[in-house]
Amino acid sequence: MDDDREDEDTKRDIAPYVPRRPVMAVIGNGLALDAATEAVCVELGRRAVEAGFRLVTGGLGGVMAAVSRGGREATTWRDGDIVGLLPGYEASTANPYVDIVIPTGMQIGRNILVVAAADVVVAVGGGAGTLSEIAVAWQLGKPMLALATSGGWARQLAGGRVDDRRSDRIASVATAEEAV
Template structure:
């Protein structure tokens, strides 16, 4: 990959994920590792997994202001969790999930219907998608194709890649992103 260019990774998952839950811890570690690897962290800007990933990015020794970007469903920046550096109100409700799915890659941590929509949008938009096998849709789709289309003829193992922990997830992003971006 281009050493001078920074890429974005969306961390998606359940907004109701509690601070003391495993999905919160996994999202926190994912956000920190992504920042350690100099990725921009994109979320939906609210609580749960989104808050955890943004907070984790802030814990990285490589964190810089601007590393966390939150596409909010409403029209007020005040609704963003406190760890979002760049809150972007969309006034689109769940339709904003299509914007969140426009990052260079996506890591799903658990999740319900909103996460499923983001994973499907990412698949449609030909993005690299990684699912942590913790629970929800990320576990359900990890290791599978969302549909039978051939998105990349040169990537024979294209699917929602399975990761059992944040280290595996970020390693998959580092390894596979050049193939998906054609660099």
């Protein structure tokens, strides 16, 4: 009899199921951005959060900070919507717009975590680090978009394929609106 009562108590303590919100990883250059790219990144972050996405980035500057800032500016932003997976151990290196700071200590290995955590990956500009994230996302079968107007690897791979292991392509988008 006591067992039945414990089962009922346990059932009451379980929170109701809430569907998981989709996660968008935005990958790109950590350096200072030109005004146009920064504006697109801010808009991308805002639109993504307003569309119901959580954002995950590498948590540092450049594209990562601009997208995070945009996410924070969203009318629907909630604490926890912006996740930053840092390469080092120092949480203080995160950009100020990150809600959840995860210092991985994995250096470039954290690039794998950024894309593995995502339901969709958006590339903006980018150099070698972004290229590594694109390659991993491709191998993991993640849906991918590239902001073709942003330069770097995003421009070079927009509309193309990394290799022949997949039949789809990296979607080429020109605006934040198209990306979301």
